[in-house]
Amino acid sequence: MTRILHLTDLHFGFHRAALEEPLLARIAALRPDLVVIGGDITHRALPPQMRQARAFLDRIEAPLMCMPGNHDVPAWNLVARMFWPFAGFRRHFGPVLTPVGRAGDVRVMALNSADPYAWQRGKIREGEIGRVIGNVDAMGTNIVALHHPLQQLPRVDKALARRASEALYRLEASGVQVVLSGHLHRWATDALLATGRHPRVLQIQTGTALCARxxxxxxxxxxxxxxxxxxxxxxxxxxxxxxxxxxxxxxxYSRVSGVWRRV
Incomplete structure (x- = not known):
């Protein structure tokens, strides 16, 4: 059995500081094989926020893989946002924006959906879908992790990321079985499965881990x-x-029948 922990939307700089220790203690008690950090690690991508977040992540003993969210690019420094939007992220959270993690027979592949030229709306970049499809393990469990959801429920009032629908159809066809996302600060799994649109992909939209909103x-x-x-x-x-x-x-949940069903 493989244990993957999904932690997203920490928003350091606008977070519940009092919840840091309980969160670290719970993570340590669960002993995950891999921790996936799904973006919006900081609130405004300021260096002090990145250093604070890095200090928190360094206390997690499990292997980590991090990807940026829309809040992890400079909000007020327009020059940095235009010319080197991910420089701070690379410096503090790793040089690779689309890491790949492996635990047991589970492969987790990150997509960078943060768009420096759009404050909230994300995008799937040219070639990214093909890169992930090329890394699918036909014999194992394949998970794609990104900040922005690839499908949204009707009640969501935010624009869907560019090329999200195309990505979801192609990833499902390639053998990706699970998609992890955040961004909306709302939990959604069963409601997405109930739409019947992508029965071979279990989409897990996780709420915010630490945001103080x-x-x-x-x-x-x-x-x-x-x-x-x-x-x-x-x-x-x-x-x-x-x-x-x-x-x-x-x-x-089980996909023994070829599609996901809640047991």
Whole structure:
């Protein structure tokens, strides 16, 4: 069994500092094989925020893979945003914007969906879909991780990332079984599966891990336990009025039939 932890939208600089220690303690107790950091690690991509976030991530003992979100490019320095938007991210979180991680027979492939020329809306870059498809392991479990969702529910009022629909169709056809995303600060898994549009891809949209925005209502992260075609989600939630994470919510899924179904 392989344990992948998805942690996204930390927003250092506008985060719940009091939740840092409970989050680190819960991660340590879960002992994941790999931690996927799904972007918006900082709130405004300022150097002090990046240093603070890096210090937090350095306390996680599991292997990490990081990708940028739209908040991880300079917000106010327009010159840096135009000419070297990811310089700070590379300096603090690693030189590779689209890392690949492996744990057991699970392969996690990152996409960089952050667009420096659009504040919120993301994009899938030319050639990125083909790069991921070329790395699909036909014998294992393939996960794609990116900041922006590839499908959104009707209640979402943000624009879908450019080429997101094309990416989702092509990734599903290639054998990608799971997509991890964030950005919306809203949990969505079963509702996306219920649309019936992409039954061979389990899309896990995880809420914010540490952002202090009251309207989000809670902070959360998710642990994936993968055992061949079976997958268990442990959703760990900390309400805004709580000092830590409660008992996880458990959901089991299987793709034995060729499509994902909740067990």
């Amino acid at each position: 009251i309207t989000d209502g809670q902070n959360e992260f998710v642990l994936l336990e993968i055992d061949g075609p079976d997958l268990r989600l442990e959703r760990h939630v900390a309400p805004m009025d709580a000092n830590g994470f409660g008992t996880p919510e458990i959901a089991d």
